[in-house]
Amino acid sequence: DAGVTQSPTHLIKTRGQQVTLRCSPKSGHDTVSWYQQALGQGPQFIFQYYEEEERQRGNFPDRFSGHQFPNYSSELNVNALLLGDSALYLCASSLEGGQFFGPGTRLTVL
Amino acid sequence: LAKTTQPISMDSYEGQEVNITCSHNNIATNDYITWYQQFPSQGPRFIIQGYKTKVTNEVASLFIPADRKSSTLSLPRVSLSDTAVYYCLVVPRMDSSYKLIFGSGTRLLVRP
Numbered sequence: 001d002a003g004v005t006q007s008p009t010h011l012i013k014t015r016g017q018q019v020t021l022r023c024s025p026k027s028g029h030d031t032v033s034w035y036q037q038a039l040g041q042g043p044q045f046i047f048q049y050y051e052e053e054e055r056q057r058g059n060f061p062d063r064f065s066g067h068q069f070p071n072y073s074s075e076l077n078v079n080a081l082l083l084g085d086s087a088l089y090l091c092a093s094s095l096e097g098g099q100f101f102g103p104g105t106r107l108t109v110l
Numbered sequence: 111l112a113k114t115t116q117p118i119s120m121d122s123y124e125g126q127e128v129n130i131t132c133s134h135n136n137i138a139t140n141d142y143i144t145w146y147q148q149f150p151s152q153g154p155r156f157i158i159q160g161y162k163t164k165v166t167n168e169v170a171s172l173f174i175p176a177d178r179k180s181s182t183l184s185l186p187r188v189s190l191s192d193t194a195v196y197y198c199l200v201v202p203r204m205d206s207s208y209k210l211i212f213g214s215g216t217r218l219l220v221r222p
Binding site (some may be wrong): 035036038041042043048056058088090092098099100106 | 209
């Protein structure tokens with residue numbers, strides 16, 4: 001059973017561009033959460049998807065949006081990229097209880 | 111939301127026991143204490159979770175006093191591969207919708 005997978009592994013963009021990150025949850029998990037982790041900091045909650053809808057959201061601007069598909073996989077979209085969006089983006093899936101994290105996507109904004 | 115406080119960093123040597131203490135003065139009755147481990151450029155990995163007294167698994171032990179206002183993660187006989195950041199969180203155990211709130215964690219460096 002594959003765990004949580006994310007793609008791509010690394011990504012380089014320039015300011016103003018848009019990016020889409022993808023996440024496949026652990027088999028059977030129906031809830032997907034996204035976190036942003038800046039260098040040297042702990043992960044910060046962006047939002048969570050359940051039944052294809054955003055269930056709750058952290059303190060992130062509307063430039064950050066997402067989607068969940070019927071197969072529970074999810075996408076994170078960031079528009080109008082800023083230098084400060086450079087970070088490791090983590091996806092975590094859960095069913096009942098503990099959240100399991102993927103390896104993350106390293107986004108660098110130049 | 112409960113907030114946790116833990117040391118910023120710790121140093122140890124191979125073979126030693128490492129104890130990382132976490133304070134969570136405002137922990138709620140239904141909250142569990144949960145520890146994650148994170149290696150560079152990887153996602154956090156669940157280590158151990160407990161509610162009270164002592165919990166032990168193949169990786170670590172977790173000691174929780176009766177008042178539950180603090181807890182101690184104990185790593186027996188650490189190796190170089192235990193060098194990582196360790197996060198202490200308090201979470202409602204069976205609530206999959208809970209947004210995890212991470213602090214800055216404890217950076218553990220294990221030296222040869």
